[in-house]
Amino acid sequence: MEKLLLLGAEAIAQGAIDGGMSGVYAYPGTPSTEITEYIQNNKIAIERNIHRQWSANEKTAVEAALGMSYAGKRAMACMKHVGLNVAADPFINSAITGVNGGLVITVADDPSMHSSQNEQDSRFYGKFAMIPMLEPSNQQEAYDMAYDSFEVSEQFKIPVLIRITTRLSHSRSGITRKELKPENKLSYPDDPIQFVLLPSNARKRYKGLLSIQSAIEEAAEKSKYNKYIEGKDKSLGIIACGIAFNYLMENYPDNNCPHPILKIGQYPMPYSLLDKIVNECEKILVLEDGYPFVEEQIKGYFDKSGKITGRLSGAIPRDGELNPDVVGKALGKEIKQYFKVPEVISNRPPELCSGCAHRDIYNALNETMKEFGKQKVFSDIGCYTLGALPPWNAINSCVDMGASITMAKGAADAGVRPSVAVIGDSTFTHSGMTALLDCVYENTPVTIIIADNATTAMTGGQTSPATGRLEEICIGLGVKPEHVRVLTPLPKFHEEMVKVIREELLYEGVSVIIPRRECVQTATRSKKEQKVKTEEVAQ
Amino acid sequence: MKADIILSGVGGQGIVSIAATIAQAALDNDLFIKQSEVHGMSQRGGAVYSHLRISDKPIASDLIPMGSADIIISVEPMESLRYLPWLKEEGWLVTNSAPFINIPDYPDLNLLYSEIEKFPNHILINADEIARQVKSPRSTNIVMLGAASPYLEIPNASFEEAIKKIFGRKGEKIVELNLQALRAGREFSLTHQKEKATK
Numbered sequence: 001m002e003k004l005l006l007l008g009a010e011a012i013a014q015g016a017i018d019g020g021m022s023g024v025y026a027y028p029g030t031p032s033t034e035i036t037e038y039i040q041n042n043k044i045a046i047e048r049n050i051h052r053q054w055s056a057n058e059k060t061a062v063e064a065a066l067g068m069s070y071a072g073k074r075a076m077a078c079m080k081h082v083g084l085n086v087a088a089d090p091f092i093n094s095a096i097t098g099v100n101g102g103l104v105i106t107v108a109d110d111p112s113m114h115s116s117q118n119e120q121d122s123r124f125y126g127k128f129a130m131i132p133m134l135e136p137s138n139q140q141e142a143y144d145m146a147y148d149s150f151e152v153s154e155q156f157k158i159p160v161l162i163r164i165t166t167r168l169s170h171s172r173s174g175i176t177r178k179e180l181k182p183e184n185k186l187s188y189p190d191d192p193i194q195f196v197l198l199p200s201n202a203r204k205r206y207k208g209l210l211s212i213q214s215a216i217e218e219a220a221e222k223s224k225y226n227k228y229i230e231g232k233d234k235s236l237g238i239i240a241c242g243i244a245f246n247y248l249m250e251n252y253p254d255n256n257c258p259h260p261i262l263k264i265g266q267y268p269m270p271y272s273l274l275d276k277i278v279n280e281c282e283k284i285l286v287l288e289d290g291y292p293f294v295e296e297q298i299k300g301y302f303d304k305s306g307k308i309t310g311r312l313s314g315a316i317p318r319d320g321e322l323n324p325d326v327v328g329k330a331l332g333k334e335i336k337q338y339f340k341v342p343e344v345i346s347n348r349p350p351e352l353c354s355g356c357a358h359r360d361i362y363n364a365l366n367e368t369m370k371e372f373g374k375q376k377v378f379s380d381i382g383c384y385t386l387g388a389l390p391p392w393n394a395i396n397s398c399v400d401m402g403a404s405i406t407m408a409k410g411a412a413d414a415g416v417r418p419s420v421a422v423i424g425d426s427t428f429t430h431s432g433m434t435a436l437l438d439c440v441y442e443n444t445p446v447t448i449i450i451a452d453n454a455t456t457a458m459t460g461g462q463t464s465p466a467t468g469r470l471e472e473i474c475i476g477l478g479v480k481p482e483h484v485r486v487l488t489p490l491p492k493f494h495e496e497m498v499k500v501i502r503e504e505l506l507y508e509g510v511s512v513i514i515p516r517r518e519c520v521q522t523a524t525r526s527k528k529e530q531k532v533k534t535e536e537v538a539q
Numbered sequence: 540m541k542a543d544i545i546l547s548g549v550g551g552q553g554i555v556s557i558a559a560t561i562a563q564a565a566l567d568n569d570l571f572i573k574q575s576e577v578h579g580m581s582q583r584g585g586a587v588y589s590h591l592r593i594s595d596k597p598i599a600s601d602l603i604p605m606g607s608a609d610i611i612i613s614v615e616p617m618e619s620l621r622y623l624p625w626l627k628e629e630g631w632l633v634t635n636s637a638p639f640i641n642i643p644d645y646p647d648l649n650l651l652y653s654e655i656e657k658f659p660n661h662i663l664i665n666a667d668e669i670a671r672q673v674k675s676p677r678s679t680n681i682v683m684l685g686a687a688s689p690y691l692e693i694p695n696a697s698f699e700e701a702i703k704k705i706f707g708r709k710g711e712k713i714v715e716l717n718l719q720a721l722r723a724g725r726e727f728s729l730t731h732q733k734e735k736a737t738k
């Protein structure tokens with residue numbers, strides 16, 4: 001089979017396609033976006049007409065994937081780690097309903113918060129849901145695990161979680177493909193009430209989930225992804241989860257690690273292999289990207305011996321992602337550094353693109369807010385979050401998808417006037433519409449600015465389901481049409497924008513301002529693509 | 540054979556294309572590759588980097604350990620200095636001299652140049668100007684790849700093939716412009732080397 005050069009995220013996508021997947025459901029989020037984008041552009045996926053359109057949010061994605069599984073086909077839902085918080089309800093309950101066709105939830109964690117608001121570790125969710133979990137150490141494993149995951153799910157009749165981290169997701173390497181599997185045929189669950197979580201049935205289903213725990217533990221014990229590598233020097237035993245294994249091996253160039261190693265790639269944790277390494281070695285070092293998930297469980301509260309080391313003991317920093325040097329230091333290796341960063345270097349933080357409409361929106365908002373006082377603007381997750389940085393310093397919150405509107409509501413309820421929300425069009429459809437409904441229900445005096453650039457810009461310009469329909473949605477949810485104001489954010493309309501924003505800030509009710517101008521990145525790209533097309537036609 | 544390469548620049552300057560071209564060339568030479576890149580928030584005009592590792596043996600880590608990169612290839616002079624802790628003692632620093640100024644406190648260029656010139660193994664090239672000269676002003680990144688190519692143990696023909704593969708989708712004209720940019724960058728470094736040798 002041919003060798004492909006793929007990102008870890010793309011390897012998962014290719015593995016899922018080759019593994020007979022019939023649909024992917026996802027909301028874009030770094031570092032998970034490339035899984036779905038790859039499927040959207042893949043030839044086999046297009047030929048097979050695999051479902052590959054974006055979902056409104058991660059919850060709708062997991063639910064739709066569960067529906068496809070109900071119908072007997074193989075489905076995957078993909079998201080970033082915080083997306084699993086949004087999808088937690090269907091995710092946890094899908095373990096209780098169980099599956100029909102294989103169901104795989106792929107979550108990309110972002111330790112070190114390269115592009116996120118926290119570094120939560122999705123392995124806790126997998127344990128919480130009591131389902132098998134796969135954590136690849138490299139791109140080939142990412143491919144293989146995705147390829148096999150549907151069968152693991154169908155074997156145990158429960159969903160499977162694949163957990164990756166930023167570095168693997170966004171690192172390329174050569175992949176060897178396997179044979180393309182056929183898709184499942186449409187079929188209904190054997191038990192017509194399998195998916196009916198009425199308490200009486202949910203109790204039965206939950207007992208069923210509990211009863212297969214020993215089987216999924218046994219599968220992890222025997223998994224090819226959990227490997228015990230013998231070593232002569234038992235003064236230390238090393239447990240390496242997922243990508244941590246690579247950083248470990250980087251410190252032992254010709255695979256010459258003298259210590260026993262337990263490489264973990266499938267959970268629940270392989271208990272007998274853990275017994276072996278902990279009994280056999282004087283000290284244990286746990287290497288895991290994210291939270292001290294394994295370390296905490298094997299150390300427990302009562303072990304004060306100091307035998308188990310890792311992030312909790314301080315051998316590895318408690319926060320931030322792993323790298324070869326952090327791991328090397330914990331192994332007592334000398335870290336080489338010949339040059340320092342010269343003092344003359346300045347920081348170069350990310351910024352709004354030149355020509356971006358958000359610049360014009362913040363210029364107008366800041367000027368208007370001068371009349372109304374500081375710290376009254378709640379914002380959200382997207383490019384416009386960069387409005388928190390100089391020169392604008394325009395916003396006072398960024399918490400989770402959709403929180404701008406609801407926080408502005410709570411603040412207005414507490415007496416803040418005016419109370420302003422700034423949210424993007426895609427974030428609004430992800431989780432802002434229900435928040436707006438809460439405001440309409442109580443006619444809360446809030447001014448909501450939906451910065452409409454007709455795309456999901458921060459993650460690279462994915463389509464947004466509300467493009468061209470925002471006014472309809474807002475009016476449909478009950479905002480008075482005269483308080484839905486559409487503007488064109490351009491420097492030449494600055495005065496008009498200030499005037500409209502001022503009018504709405506003074507209104508004691510719900511108003512929505514929609515400054516609308518296409519993202520400069522997507523606009524440039526579509527112009528270029530148009531040009532290539534025209535040239536092709538000309539040839 | 541082993542080459543650990545750090546690519547640096549500002550979001551939007553095309554370092555992912557450089558990485559993809561080198562990786563393709565390496566793949567065509569049956570080498571192992573790992574290439575880590577930055578997506579998401581940091582791409583928006585911020586400092587970006589990529590770790591690219593090539594070897595004839597399997598590679599463990601996606602990230603390069605400190606003090607061990609063979610070469611830093613930078614599309615921007617200040618950014619070339621940000622990743623120095625990763626460079627090995629006798630490593631190469633190959634950078635564009637044309638600054639990308641999008642911050643209010645951008646340092647004095649001469650100070651940057653003098654830091655770069657401290658390295659015996661450095662190439663300081665005005666890739667923006669060379670790209671304009673070959674009538675491909677958007678190919679600054681590929682000029683930089685050309686300038687770095689003499690220091691990578693990959694045959695030059697492989698880079699040309701890789702460019703044809705990677706830019707092929709964008710049409711023949713784009714391929715030709717990028718090939719010219721690659722050649723011009725390479726020519727600069729080779730000439731510079733000769734001049735240095737005769738001094």
